[in-house]
Amino acid sequence: MSDFPFTDLSRLEHQDALPEACDTLIIGGGIAGVMTGYFLAKQGQRVVVCEKGRIAGEQSSRNWGWIRQQGRHPAELPIMVEANRLWHQLADEVGEDIGFKTTGILYMASEQSELETYERWLPFARQAGVDSRALSAQEMADYLPGARGNWVGGLYTPSDARAEPWLAVPALARLAKRAGALLREHCAVRSLDITAGKVSGVWTEAGRVRCNQVVLAGGAWSSLFARAQGIALPQLSVLASAMATNPMPAVFPGGAADPALAFRPRADGGYSIAHGFSHDFYLGPDAFRYFGAFREQVKSGLKTTRLRLAAPNGFPDGWGTARHWIPSEETPFERMRVLNPAPNMRTLNAALDRFADTWPSLGRPTIRQAWAGMIDTLPDEIPVLDRVPVVPGLVIATGLSGHGFGIGPAVGRVVADLVMERAVGHDLTAFSFNRFNSGRVLKPGLAF
Ligand SMILES: Cc1cc2nc3c(=O)[nH]c(=O)nc-3n(C[C@H](O)[C@H](O)[C@H](O)COP(=O)(O)OP(=O)(O)OC[C@H]3O[C@@H](n4cnc5c(N)ncnc54)[C@H](O)[C@@H]3O)c2cc1C
Known part of the structure; x- marks a missing residue:
């Protein structure tokens, strides 16, 4: 689909001139990069965010908004609890309507075993002060009146929220700019400039910028960038499809999901709907290179992942995608300004059927727009938020693994403090860069 927001490169919003030098340069204008830029600028740092295409052009505008x-x-x-608090503040601070609403999130369990998984997670919620609770089958019926479902119960968190990502992240970028960050769209960073073993700047397609600190927040492209600098980061991407419907009556005010259906009402009166947790996965060279690191994820994701044989050219892990270049050459980042893959209409239609079966009185929703995004994931499905020990001056903030929109503001705050060598206030051990070299088998954790 060509008319998805931010695929149009003739309408760039941010064209700040690149300075000769800055304190920190951020690679990537998704929510991780934008929020890091905002918090650094608020601390008085001279910060530049370089985005190869459009701010929020990739995952950060394509997500469900949960x-x-x-x-x-x-x-x-704990970082997410902070993010939830920050969203409340930021929604006021941006001074624009970003569709932020605290309307709760509900998981529907069709099997007793799903409910038990949810119940096993509840002590973590209690410890973090989150108001999640398990629901009985009768309570589910009360929350979803008129729905036809065989749910044995569910999990509900009233303080969870939603926002319209395609409004929120550009608005946050404007906020970062007001705080003093420089933003430059259509400006790929080609490589790090390393002097005496340390970061001394970057080479962009528009020239060199001197700086002592670089944050790599390149979403699905981070591994490709890192590898070209000699840094191995076992990151792969899956294609996730979603759609917007035409306006329909409200059935639930917040986000709701089970493995075959996920939906939430949109500010425009329709729904954002997707097929629960199913994805498509393209086999590229990194899929083979990092197979060992991902073997636990492969096992647990077999049922929900559709394998596609050849990763298309130009994708971060495409067979024809260049892996090495010199700073004076065009790179894969410029060849694919906005990664805008085609959605899987089969799974989207299955989700629509499921919605129609669940609310027969509403009829089958009609699609207004369908799209897809490439979700970057790491073997344990949590990000790297860390300095790279072998490259002083480089911080990585990537691998938000399909749930980075919600946590994005706090990721930005944490990464800004990492850059400034301040106490971050959270235990970041689980997000270390070195965990991939520890010899431990990393499993997708207790997250769903
Ligand atoms: C369909 C879908 C549904 C989702 N639903 C949710 C949800 O409901 N809730 C939730 O919390 N999360 C959700 N997510 C995940 C969430 O969108 C991502 O985790 C988050 O947006 C990642 O942000 P990011 O900044 O790390 O990456 P991105 O948003 O992908 O941004 C990275 C940016 O870096 C740029 N870039 C890369 N390399 C370079 C370079 N060399 N030079 C310059 N720029 C570069 C890219 O162009 C890109 O714009 C969903 C994702 C998808 C696709």
Whole structure:
């Protein structure tokens, strides 16, 4: 689909001139990069965010817009609680309507075993002060009146929220700019400039910028960038499809999901709907390179992942995608300004059927727009938020693994403090860069 927001490169919003030098340069204008830029600028740092295409052009505008504490990995939960608090503040501070609403998130369990998984997670919620609770079958019926479902119960978090990502992240970028960050769209960073073993700047397609600190927040492209600098980061991406319907009556005010259906009402009166947790996965060279690191994820994701044989050219892990270049050459980042893959209409239609079966009185929703995004994931499905020990001056903030929109503001705050060598206020051990070299088998954690 060509008319998805931010695919149009003739309408760039941010064209700040690149300075000769800055304190910190951020690679990537998704929510991780934008929020890091905002918090650094607020601390008085001279910060530049370089985005190869459009701010929020990739995952950060394509997501469901769920701001979810529910089901988070225990290590992420305290950061997510902070993010939830920050969203309330930021929604006021941006001075624009970003569709932020605290409307709760609900998981529907069709099997007793799903309910038990949810119940096992509840102590983590309690410890973090999150108001999640298990629901009985009768309570589910009360929350979803008129629905035809065989749910044995569910999990509900009233303080979870939602926002419209395609409004929120550009608005946050404007906020970062007001705080003093420089933003430059259509400006790929080609490589790090390393002097005496340390970061001394970057080479962009528009020239060199001197700086002592670089944050790599390149979403699905981070591994490709890192590898070209000699840094191995076992990151792969899956394609996730979603759609917007035409306006329909409201059935639930917040986000709701089970493995075959996920939906939430949109500010425009329709729904954002997707097929629960199913994805498509393209086999590229990194899929083979990092197979060992991902073997636990492969096992647990077999049922929900559709394998596609050849990763298309130009994708971060495409067979024809260049892996090495010199700073004076065009790179894969410029060849694919906005990664805008085609959605899987089969799974989207299955989700629509499921919605129609669940609310027969509403009829089958009609699609207004369908799209897809490439979700970057790491073997344990939690990000790297760390300095790279072998490259002083480089911080990595990537691998937000399908749930980075909600946590994005706090990721930005944490990464800004990492850059400034201040106490971050959270235990970041689980997010270390070195965990991939520890010899431990990393499993997708207690997150759903
Ligand atoms: C369909 C879908 C549904 C989702 N639903 C949710 C949800 O409901 N809730 C939730 O919390 N999360 C959700 N997510 C995940 C969430 O969108 C991501 O985790 C989050 O947006 C990642 O942000 P990011 O900044 O790390 O990456 P991105 O948003 O992908 O941004 C990275 C940016 O870096 C740029 N870039 C890369 N390399 C370079 C370079 N060399 N030079 C310059 N720029 C570069 C890219 O162009 C890109 O714009 C969903 C994702 C998808 C696709």
